[in-house]
Amino acid sequence: MKADLDHLMAARDLTAILVECSDHFSAARDYLTGGVSITQGKVIKKRAAPPILIVNPMETEEARKSGLHVYSYYDLGYADLLKEMKGDRDQATRAFWIKCLEAAGVPEGKVGIYGVGDHNVIIDIVARLGDQYPQYTFAGETGMTIFHEAFLTKDADELGRMRDIGVRVGKVLQATWDYIASHGARDQMVVKEDGSPLTVGAVKRFVRRTLLDHDLEDTDMIFAQGRDAGFPHSRGETPDAIKLGQSIVFDLFPRELGGGYHHDCTRTWCVGFAPDEVRQAYDQVMEAFDLSVEIIRPGMDAKAPQEAVQDYFEARGHKTSRSDPMTIEGYVHSLGHGLGMNVHERPLLSHLSTDKFQKGNIITIEPGLYYPERGFGVRIEDTFCINEQGELVSLTPFHKELVLPLKS
Amino acid sequence: MKADLDHLMAARDLTAILVECSDHFSAARDYLTGGVSITQGKVIKKRAAPPILIVNPMETEEARKSGLHVYSYYDLGYADLLKEMKGDRDQATRAFWIKCLEAAGVPEGKVGIYGVGDHNVIIDIVARLGDQYPQYTFAGETGMTIFHEAFLTKDADELGRMRDIGVRVGKVLQATWDYIASHGARDQMVVKEDGSPLTVGAVKRFVRRTLLDHDLEDTDMIFAQGRDAGFPHSRGETPDAIKLGQSIVFDLFPRELGGGYHHDCTRTWCVGFAPDEVRQAYDQVMEAFDLSVEIIRPGMDAKAPQEAVQDYFEARGHKTSRSDPMTIEGYVHSLGHGLGMNVHERPLLSHLSTDKFQKGNIITIEPGLYYPERGFGVRIEDTFCINEQGELVSLTPFHKELVLPLKS
Incomplete structure (x- = not known):
C-alpha cells in the first residue's frame, strides 16, 4: 500500500525515489501523483516527505491538479543551465537532474530511478x-x-475503484454477448442483416466503442477464434468471419480512460453450439478454476493453487509448463497474477513463484487449455480480491456460459 | 530512412542494436519489425543483417507475422538457464541476454540498447x-x-501511409465540426435537444469513437476552452459546458490503431461568434502560419522559420520564449517538430535547433498565441511533408474557419 512507501524505502536504504516521466504511461508516476497527464518531467519523493513534481511550464496547470508541490523547469533555472553549458543539452539535462534533487531536499545519497521511457x-x-x-x-x-x-496490497480506495471498473467491464461483456446474439447465421457463419459475415474486427470495434462509453480504454484485447484461440496471446485476425461452433477466447484487460487501474477477465464462447472436445476442455477448465478459488487464502504460497491445477490437468493427460516447459499444447501458462495499475503485478501464481497471498491482494485466476493443431483453445478468467476477512471475492460480475445462442 | 540503418550503425561503431520489448509501444520495435503485438522479448539487428525476434513461446505466432526469423525463449534454452542458475531469475535473465546476442551472430562488440520500458x-x-x-x-x-x-526522412511507403492517416483525420475533424454544429444554444451555452449542456467530455467521447471508426486511436487529445486554451498543454476539463464565443483549442494527434504512425493537427474554434481579441490573435497566428509555410525548403536551418515567426510576433508586442524564456503569455513554444511513429521527432523547429530541413521530412507547423489571464488561447497546426521536388505539402485536408456556426 501507498502508506508503506517510506518503510520500503528505508529497507532499500533509498534517500529518494525519482520517477522520470515520458509520454508513456507509468504506474509509478500515477501512483505517486494520483494520476496527472504530464508527458515530461520528474516526480521526486524524499523519504518521509510528500512527492514533488517538476514539469515543463506548459504542463504546470495540469500538474497542479495532483495537489502536490509543482516546480516548472524555469523555476529551477533550466534556461540558465542551458546558457551556462553553451547550449549543450545533454550536460544541461544532467545538471538539471541535480537541481531537481536539491529542490526536493536531497543533496546526496542513494536515489532509486523509476518510470517508463526510452532505454537508450x-x-x-x-x-x-x-x-x-x-x-x-x-x-x-x-x-x-x-x-x-x-x-502488492490495495487500500480501500483502490479496491473501491477496481470494484467499480469490474462492474463496468461486466456491462461491456453483456453488451458484446447481446451484440453477437442479435445476428443471424448462414453457411456456419454469423451474419449481419444484409447477409455479410460478422468479422472479428467488427466485434473488436464494437467492444472498443462500448468500453469508451464506460470511460474505459482497450489495451489490446484478445478475441481469437479456432486455431488462433489455441495460442494464448494471439490477437485474433480481424478480417476473419465469426463461425458457429468455434471456440472464441475473449480476453479483455481494459484500463480507466487516460491511465489508471485495470480489470482483467476472459470468457470462452462458442456461437450456436459447442463441439464435444471444446465442451470437455471447457468443463475441465471450469473445474480447475473452481478448485483454485476454493483453496486460496491469506498466508498460502502463491504457487500452491497453480500446482493443484497442474496436478489436476496432468492427471487428465494434459501437458503443462511444469511437466514440459516447451509445450505449446495443454496448460501452458501461469494460473494468474496480481493486477492494478499494471496488467501484471505480484503476486505471481506460477509454480516457480516465491510469493505468498495476503489480505489486500487483487489477483486474476485464469486456467486454460490450448490445442492449436486441433483448432481450439479455452480460458476462463476473473479478477478477485482477498478482502479484510481473508475471503476471495470475485470482482467480475458476468456469467460463464460457453454457448452463445443466436436470437434468430 | 530504414535503408540507412547499417550505415548509421557503422557511424556509431555499433556491432548490433538490441531493442528490449515491453507492453509499452516502442517506435524502435515497430520500425524494425513492421509492427507486431509482442509484449516481451527482444529484437536484435546485427549490422548488415536482417533483425531477428526472440519472444515468449505464447507470442511466437504473433511474432511470425513480421516475416523475420523468430526464436522462442525455449529455442534458446531459457528454461535450462533458470535451472542452471538454481531459479535465480536475475542471473538467468542476464545469461539469456548473452544467448540471444550469440543467436544473432554477435559474440562480442558494442551493442546499442533501445526500446521502451521500466527505467529501474x-x-x-x-x-x-x-x-x-x-x-x-x-x-x-x-x-x-x-x-x-x-x-528524419520517410520513404514512399511511410509517406503514403501518413497521407492516408491525414485523410482519415480530416474526416474526423469534419464529423466533430458537424456534431457540434448540430446543437442549439441557450444562455450562451451549447445545448443538446433536451436542453442540457454539451460538455467538453461529450465532445471528446464523440471524437474518440469517430477515430475508432477510422481505425485510429486517441493519444490524449487536447480540447481546451477559454482560460484552459491559454495553456498549450492543458487537456480541457471534461464536465465544462461548451460556451459561445470562447476559443477552443482542439489538438488531435492520433495514431494508427494498435500502434504505428501519427497525424498531428490543431484547430481553434469559436462556437457562434468570435470576440474581437480572439479574432485578432487568430489572424496573426494565421499570418505566422502562412509565412512559415512560405519559406521552408530543403537545406534551410530548421530554426529559421521559428525565428521568423518570433520576429513577427515580437514586432506585434507579444512575448516569445526567445525574448522571455519564462513567459506563459504570448508565443511560448516551438514552431513544430518531426512526426512519425513518435509524436515528437526531429527535425526540431525551435530557435535552439541545429537541424536542417531535407526532402522526406514530415513535420508539423503550429504557431500559437496564449493569454490565459485574458481567458483565451489560439493555435493552428497542420502536418506537412517535404516532397521529392522539395515542396512543402500539407497532409491535413481540413479548413481553417475560426467561427463554428450552430445550425439551429
Missing part, C-alpha cells in the same frame, strides 16, 4: 550522472521492486 | 551485464539517436 536515454544519463556527481548513487532494481511491493 | 529494470540489467560480460560494451544514447536519424 536513461542508460546514458544514469551512467554519466554517476561519474559526474559522486555524492549520489543512482540505482535501478529488478525482481520485486519497491513499487511491486507497494502494489 | 534496464539500468540494473545493463550495469550488471557490463561487469559480467566484458566482451561486450552496452551503450545508451541521447540527443539525435540512431532512430531519430533514421526517422
Whole structure:
C-alpha cells in the first residue's frame, strides 16, 4: 500500500525515489501523483516527505491538479543551465537532474530511478550522472521492486475503484454477448442483416466503442477464434468471419480512460453450439478454476493453487509448463497474477513463484487449455480480491456460459 | 530512412542494436519489425543483417507475422538457464541476454540498447551485464539517436501511409465540426435537444469513437476552452459546458490503431461568434502560419522559420520564449517538430535547433498565441511533408474557419 512507501524505502536504504516521466504511461508516476497527464518531467519523493513534481511550464496547470508541490523547469533555472553549458543539452539535462534533487531536499545519497521511457536515454544519463556527481548513487532494481511491493496490497480506495471498473467491464461483456446474439447465421457463419459475415474486427470495434462509453480504454484485447484461440496471446485476425461452433477466447484487460487501474477477465464462447472436445476442455477448465478459488487464502504460497491445477490437468493427460516447459499444447501458462495499475503485478501464481497471498491482494485466476493443431483453445478468467476477512471475492460480475445462442 | 540503418550503425561503431520489448509501444520495435503485438522479448539487428525476434513461446505466432526469423525463449534454452542458475531469475535473465546476442551472430562488440520500458529494470540489467560480460560494451544514447536519424526522412511507403492517416483525420475533424454544429444554444451555452449542456467530455467521447471508426486511436487529445486554451498543454476539463464565443483549442494527434504512425493537427474554434481579441490573435497566428509555410525548403536551418515567426510576433508586442524564456503569455513554444511513429521527432523547429530541413521530412507547423489571464488561447497546426521536388505539402485536408456556426 501507498502508506508503506517510506518503510520500503528505508529497507532499500533509498534517500529518494525519482520517477522520470515520458509520454508513456507509468504506474509509478500515477501512483505517486494520483494520476496527472504530464508527458515530461520528474516526480521526486524524499523519504518521509510528500512527492514533488517538476514539469515543463506548459504542463504546470495540469500538474497542479495532483495537489502536490509543482516546480516548472524555469523555476529551477533550466534556461540558465542551458546558457551556462553553451547550449549543450545533454550536460544541461544532467545538471538539471541535480537541481531537481536539491529542490526536493536531497543533496546526496542513494536515489532509486523509476518510470517508463526510452532505454537508450536513461542508460546514458544514469551512467554519466554517476561519474559526474559522486555524492549520489543512482540505482535501478529488478525482481520485486519497491513499487511491486507497494502494489502488492490495495487500500480501500483502490479496491473501491477496481470494484467499480469490474462492474463496468461486466456491462461491456453483456453488451458484446447481446451484440453477437442479435445476428443471424448462414453457411456456419454469423451474419449481419444484409447477409455479410460478422468479422472479428467488427466485434473488436464494437467492444472498443462500448468500453469508451464506460470511460474505459482497450489495451489490446484478445478475441481469437479456432486455431488462433489455441495460442494464448494471439490477437485474433480481424478480417476473419465469426463461425458457429468455434471456440472464441475473449480476453479483455481494459484500463480507466487516460491511465489508471485495470480489470482483467476472459470468457470462452462458442456461437450456436459447442463441439464435444471444446465442451470437455471447457468443463475441465471450469473445474480447475473452481478448485483454485476454493483453496486460496491469506498466508498460502502463491504457487500452491497453480500446482493443484497442474496436478489436476496432468492427471487428465494434459501437458503443462511444469511437466514440459516447451509445450505449446495443454496448460501452458501461469494460473494468474496480481493486477492494478499494471496488467501484471505480484503476486505471481506460477509454480516457480516465491510469493505468498495476503489480505489486500487483487489477483486474476485464469486456467486454460490450448490445442492449436486441433483448432481450439479455452480460458476462463476473473479478477478477485482477498478482502479484510481473508475471503476471495470475485470482482467480475458476468456469467460463464460457453454457448452463445443466436436470437434468430 | 530504414535503408540507412547499417550505415548509421557503422557511424556509431555499433556491432548490433538490441531493442528490449515491453507492453509499452516502442517506435524502435515497430520500425524494425513492421509492427507486431509482442509484449516481451527482444529484437536484435546485427549490422548488415536482417533483425531477428526472440519472444515468449505464447507470442511466437504473433511474432511470425513480421516475416523475420523468430526464436522462442525455449529455442534458446531459457528454461535450462533458470535451472542452471538454481531459479535465480536475475542471473538467468542476464545469461539469456548473452544467448540471444550469440543467436544473432554477435559474440562480442558494442551493442546499442533501445526500446521502451521500466527505467529501474534496464539500468540494473545493463550495469550488471557490463561487469559480467566484458566482451561486450552496452551503450545508451541521447540527443539525435540512431532512430531519430533514421526517422528524419520517410520513404514512399511511410509517406503514403501518413497521407492516408491525414485523410482519415480530416474526416474526423469534419464529423466533430458537424456534431457540434448540430446543437442549439441557450444562455450562451451549447445545448443538446433536451436542453442540457454539451460538455467538453461529450465532445471528446464523440471524437474518440469517430477515430475508432477510422481505425485510429486517441493519444490524449487536447480540447481546451477559454482560460484552459491559454495553456498549450492543458487537456480541457471534461464536465465544462461548451460556451459561445470562447476559443477552443482542439489538438488531435492520433495514431494508427494498435500502434504505428501519427497525424498531428490543431484547430481553434469559436462556437457562434468570435470576440474581437480572439479574432485578432487568430489572424496573426494565421499570418505566422502562412509565412512559415512560405519559406521552408530543403537545406534551410530548421530554426529559421521559428525565428521568423518570433520576429513577427515580437514586432506585434507579444512575448516569445526567445525574448522571455519564462513567459506563459504570448508565443511560448516551438514552431513544430518531426512526426512519425513518435509524436515528437526531429527535425526540431525551435530557435535552439541545429537541424536542417531535407526532402522526406514530415513535420508539423503550429504557431500559437496564449493569454490565459485574458481567458483565451489560439493555435493552428497542420502536418506537412517535404516532397521529392522539395515542396512543402500539407497532409491535413481540413479548413481553417475560426467561427463554428450552430445550425439551429
